[in-house]
Amino acid sequence: MGRVVYVNGAYRPHAEALVHFEDRGYQFSDGVYEVVLVRSGKMVDTAPHLARLGRSLGELDIQPPMAEAPLRVVLNELIRRNRIREGFVYAQATRGVAPRDHFFPGPVKAALVCSARARSWPAAGHKPAGQSAITLRDERWARCDIKSIGLLANILAKQKAKEAGAAEAIFIADDGIVREGGSSNVWIVDEAGALHTHPLGPEILGGVTRAAVKRLAAGAQIQVNEDRFDREFMLGASEMFITSATSFVKPITSVDGATIGNGAVGPVTQRMFDLYNDHTLSAAD
Numbered sequence: 001m002g003r004v005v006y007v008n009g010a011y012r013p014h015a016e017a018l019v020h021f022e023d024r025g026y027q028f029s030d031g032v033y034e035v036v037l038v039r040s041g042k043m044v045d046t047a048p049h050l051a052r053l054g055r056s057l058g059e060l061d062i063q064p065p066m067a068e069a070p071l072r073v074v075l076n077e078l079i080r081r082n083r084i085r086e087g088f089v090y091a092q093a094t095r096g097v098a099p100r101d102h103f104f105p106g107p108v109k110a111a112l113v114c115s116a117r118a119r120s121w122p123a124a125g126h127k128p129a130g131q132s133a134i135t136l137r138d139e140r141w142a143r144c145d146i147k148s149i150g151l152l153a154n155i156l157a158k159q160k161a162k163e164a165g166a167a168e169a170i171f172i173a174d175d176g177i178v179r180e181g182g183s184s185n186v187w188i189v190d191e192a193g194a195l196h197t198h199p200l201g202p203e204i205l206g207g208v209t210r211a212a213v214k215r216l217a218a219g220a221q222i223q224v225n226e227d228r229f230d231r232e233f234m235l236g237a238s239e240m241f242i243t244s245a246t247s248f249v250k251p252i253t254s255v256d257g258a259t260i261g262n263g264a265v266g267p268v269t270q271r272m273f274d275l276y277n278d279h280t281l282s283a284a285d
């Protein structure tokens with residue numbers, strides 16, 4: 001059985017997954033998306049992902065194409081039809097199909113496409129390797145809290161990182177503050193073993209993994225500071241990692257060629273990795 005995707009009300013073979021050329025997502029990036037981790041055939045942290053999808057839609061004044069409960073049914077059906085045990089699901093909603101015009105169209109129905117893909121995730125007890133990152137000027141728009149499909153600045157930054165042999169590009173604001181990665185949130189560990197990450201706000205996406213790691217750290221008596229720090233503070237950190245639904249807790253051991261801490265994956269990072277990985281193995285809902 002080949003891959004099956006969901007396109008505007010129907011399950012279709014992947015090769016026939018077509019949307020209209022006047023879908024506003026295609027012409028204006030007028031839409032939002034979510035990526036949800038799948039472990040043991042189940043979605044992880046579904047509720048916060050669907051809540052964020054609803055919030056992103058609301059911020060753009062797009063009517064949800066479907067309520068949360070039926071959307072869960074569609075995503076689970078894709079997991080089933082594609083026989084996904086380990087992987088992720090993708091859901092994208094746009095303002096719909098209408099003759100091209102910048103103004104919002106009249107009452108058109110929002111468009112919805114969803115897919116599921118297999119990918120293997122780390123086993124319990126895995127020791128993640130340290131990765132490198134580069135820093136770049138944050139050239140994105142001022143509403144990074146909306147999970148928009150408009151990702152030009154992100155893809156340009158991530159491509160630069162790839163060409164530099166790095167795992168992630170980290171956006172630095174014009175005032176020198178470290179914001180987040182091209183597709184992840186950024187964390188550092190200070191010399192006292194406390195975590196620091198950028199506070200929620202329009203400058204960053206409120207990661208679902210970020211929220212889980214914050215909660216897990218609190219449960220492990222690890223202090224979390226949601227504060228602004230600059231590149232220099234980051235380069236002087238004892239440890240550093242990035243988080244996202246598909247990168248888990250990913251250790252960063254060098255930035256722009258400079259070693260972070262002693263260059264090895266540190267104990268706090270490994271602890272957060274273990275806690276988060278266990279969470280994904282147990283918290284599928």
Ligand code: PMP
Pocket residue numbers: 035180181182183184185204205206207208209210243244245246
């Ligand atoms: N920031 C950005 C810019 C992202 O694209 C992502 C991944 N979607 C994240 C942060 C992390 O979000 P999450 O933990 O919900 O995957």
